[in-house]
Amino acid sequence: MELFHLKDNCYYLKGAVNIGLININDNAILIDTGIDKQTAKNMEKIIKSKSWQVTHIINTHAHADHFGGSQYLKESFQAKVLAPKVEGIIMEHPVYEPFYLFGGAHPINELKNKFLQGSPVNIDEYIEPGPINIYEKTLEIVALPGHTMGQIGILFEDILYLADAAFGPQVLNKHGIPYFVDIDLQLKTLDYLETLNCSYYLPAHGELVTNIKDLTKENRQYIYNIANKIREILPGTTVEILAKLLNSLKINVNNPGQYFLMQAATLAYISYLNNTREITWEITSNILKWKVNTQPEKYPAKTT
Numbered sequence: 001m002e003l004f005h006l007k008d009n010c011y012y013l014k015g016a017v018n019i020g021l022i023n024i025n026d027n028a029i030l031i032d033t034g035i036d037k038q039t040a041k042n043m044e045k046i047i048k049s050k051s052w053q054v055t056h057i058i059n060t061h062a063h064a065d066h067f068g069g070s071q072y073l074k075e076s077f078q079a080k081v082l083a084p085k086v087e088g089i090i091m092e093h094p095v096y097e098p099f100y101l102f103g104g105a106h107p108i109n110e111l112k113n114k115f116l117q118g119s120p121v122n123i124d125e126y127i128e129p130g131p132i133n134i135y136e137k138t139l140e141i142v143a144l145p146g147h148t149m150g151q152i153g154i155l156f157e158d159i160l161y162l163a164d165a166a167f168g169p170q171v172l173n174k175h176g177i178p179y180f181v182d183i184d185l186q187l188k189t190l191d192y193l194e195t196l197n198c199s200y201y202l203p204a205h206g207e208l209v210t211n212i213k214d215l216t217k218e219n220r221q222y223i224y225n226i227a228n229k230i231r232e233i234l235p236g237t238t239v240e241i242l243a244k245l246l247n248s249l250k251i252n253v254n255n256p257g258q259y260f261l262m263q264a265a266t267l268a269y270i271s272y273l274n275n276t277r278e279i280t281w282e283i284t285s286n287i288l289k290w291k292v293n294t295q296p297e298k299y300p301a302k303t304t
């Protein structure tokens with residue numbers, strides 16, 4: 001992990017997850033904390049070597065690789081932890097993540113690992129999108145839903161720390177089916193990102209970006225490509241669609257954690273296509289299959 005200065009008060013720690021850091025008179029505000037105590041200890045060492053004091057931790061969303069180090073750093077620096085409510089509740093009860101990935105049932109032990117179930121965090125304050133003031137500076141909390149329900153980014157001094165609202169091209173290809181829970185909201189988030197005019201945009205996974213439109217274009221195209229592949233695969237059960245989709249992306253899943261993440265990501269597309277009435281379902285002999293909706297008038301319209 002290495003510390004980079006962006007401009008003025010803005011820094012980041014480059015690593016498996018890029019961590020945002022805003023330094024105001026030697027008081028550091030962290031944006032996410034990495035996956036575990038060891039990562040947090042590495043961060044602590046770098047921050048202490050600068051004689052900075054972490055006073056605030058802002059967590060963008062409840063994925064273990066983003067908040068797993070929060071409780072350690074909170075206790076080590078006596079820092080205050082802030083998170084959006086819907087994400088904070090999961091961070092306080094991290095078993096929810098393997099639970100929801102396993103269809104809402106008590107998960108198999110293989111899903112209870114540090115990648116899918118971070119260490120619990122005591123949240124000090126739930127935050128909403130909008131301005132927050134820290135040390136007489138105003139940070140803008142921006143809503144970036146789609147990757148998770150309540151993900152936020154931090155906009156400060158024309159730099160956007162955008163969490164997992166968009167992925168670098170290599171990360172997209174590596175993930176195969178990048179994790180989005182709501183495709184409609186994700187596309188809207190990409191539209192929103194294009195309205196900004198920042199000097200730098202920092203995705204949590206991937207390289208620092210100066211031209212957001214290159215990144216959003218790649219992400220939008222990637223989403224459209226997966227939706228198209230699903231259209232070509234139909235009809236099929238969720239399991240069949242997932243297998244064919246992974247094969248066409250040349251992804252070989254080799255553990256249940258990865259499988260259930262990919263399944264959830266695929267279901268987000270199915271939900272999106274169903275709710276826009278492009279596809280529908282059919283249950284025969286207790287097998288639910290997704291198929292092209294040839295009679296959209298027969299099925300209920302999307303409700304809000």
Ligand SMILES: [Zn+2]
Nearest residue numbers: 061063147164
């Ligand atoms: Zn994430």
